[in-house]
Amino acid sequence: MHFLKVLVERYIKDGQPVGSRTLSKDAGLELSPATIRNVMADLEDLGLVVSPHTSAGRVPTVAGYRLFVDSLLTMRPPSEEDMENLRQRFTGPTDSKSLVEATSRMLSGITHLAGVVMLPRHERNAFRQIELLPLSGARVLAILITGEGEVHNRIITTEHAITRSMLEEASNYLNRMFTGQDISEVRKRLLEDLKNTHQNMDALMMRAVTLAHDVVAAAERTDDCVIAGQTNLMEFGELANMERLKHLFDAFNQKREILHILDRCIEADGVQIFIGEESGYDLLDDCSLVTTAYRVDDQVVGVLGVIGPTRMDYQRVIPIVDVTARLLAAALRQ
CATH class of the missing domain: 3.30.450.40 (GAF domain)
Structure with missing residues (x-):
């Protein structure tokens, strides 16, 4: 593998296919050209080097670089x-x-x-509070406040109009469930709730969870x-x-x-x-x-x-x- 190390280092330096004469000189070994050519052929058979076009020299393959990086590399500390x-x-x-x-x-x-x-x-952003407010038609304004005091607003269109009292109930439920939790964890929990069947959740809570998920997903740092x-x-x-x-x-x-x-x-x-x-x-x-x-x-x-x-x-x-x-x-x- 000494020859592969020398070949890769020379190719990194020059960007030119490495021939047997250059390899012999860089390796510092007294070997015949025929021996060097045999080594090059062996490396090629192993898929570690390849001969580009009609060139007599070889260049490393991805597998050759991988072996070099994993096993043959000598690290050079920053100057x-x-x-x-x-x-x-x-x-x-x-x-x-x-x-x-x-x-x-x-x-x-x-x-x-x-x-x-x-x-x-900012994955440690905490879910502090969410407010869901009715707008005209079937639109809802979701206001999410995170632990750093950032306010995230999102207007969401729902299938049906939802009353203010229903949205208050939903906001209270979400704040009770999630206040103080990591926002990425809140999103995961909401996703899990949405995947669950409707067995443990009425239609209002399902809609509230959907709304909360949408606004939390938007607020999560992209x-x-x-x-x-x-x-x-x-x-x-x-x-x-x-x-x-x-x-x-x-x-x-x-x-x-x-x-x-x-x-x-x-x-x-x-x-x-x-x-x-x-x-x-x-x-x-x-x-x-x-x-x-x-x-x-x-x-x-x-x-x-x-x-x-x-x-x-x-x-x-x-x-x-x-x-x-x-x-x-x-x-x-x-």
């Missing part, structure tokens, strides 16, 4: 210059949105890749992320196809699929790496994502990382992503 740059970026902004934007730009600037940072979730440095990816030849870049930038603009990938990292421990098609998202088949969650008060509140070509400098990027998550968490705590 003093990188650490100083990182620390300086966290001395300015104080609100979470500004911190997230600064972190995304900083990740992009230091790694020369695209930086992506999920805005902090995940968002900040992406910076997308144009850095134009510097990599393998990504610089205009059609591919157009689709990639569309994905960055829509964010939905990228947020879905980040969401999968919320519960994971440590740094997560998606190489090529491992992300499950076609538009990122030529890219890798290196991500990690960041915590406040020992609770995961978001995910950050970088997106770049599969031949990114993993040994430098992974420690930078890890350190950045710790610095962002510390800044948010303050």
Whole structure:
């Protein structure tokens, strides 16, 4: 596997298929060209490298990168210059949105890749109070107050007009059941109640639960992320196809699929790496994502990382992503 490590490191550095002569020189071993060619053929048979087009050299496959990252990688701690740059970026902004934007730009600037940072979730927002008020026709104004004192209004159209007294009864029921509970837990409970049969709940309460679910779902913080440095990816030849870049930038603009990938990292421990098609998202088949969650008060509140070509400098990027998550968490705590 020494040869695979040398081949991947050379390809990450140059972006050119690696030939047997280069491999022999980099490996520092006195082996005949025939022996090196046999090793290359073995690696190809194992699906770890492939020969592109008519080139005599080889490039790593996704499986080759995966083996390299999991078993052969020698981590390179961030340099003093990188650490100083990182620390300086966290001395300015104080609100979470500004911190997230600064972190995304900083990740992009230091790694020369695209930086992506999920805005902090507020899942510990408590359900404080809900009021349901009748409007004209069959419309209801739902007012939800959360633990941080935020007020969320939603106008909901119902199948039938509901009287003020019925809505008061429903509001009292919901406040009695859910006040002080985590808003994401409230939504789960309401969903469960809606899935239950009507055995234990009359029609009014069913409608009240439906109304409450709609307004709680709307009030729950919609995940968002900040992406910076997308144009850095134009510097990599393998990504610089205009059609591919157009689709990639569309994905960055829509964010939905990228947020879905980040969401999968919320519960994971440590740094997560998606190489090529491992992300499950076609538009990122030529890219890798290196991500990690960041915590406040020992609770995961978001995910950050970088997106770049599969031949990114993993040994430098992974420690930078890890350190950045710790610095962002510390800044948010303050």
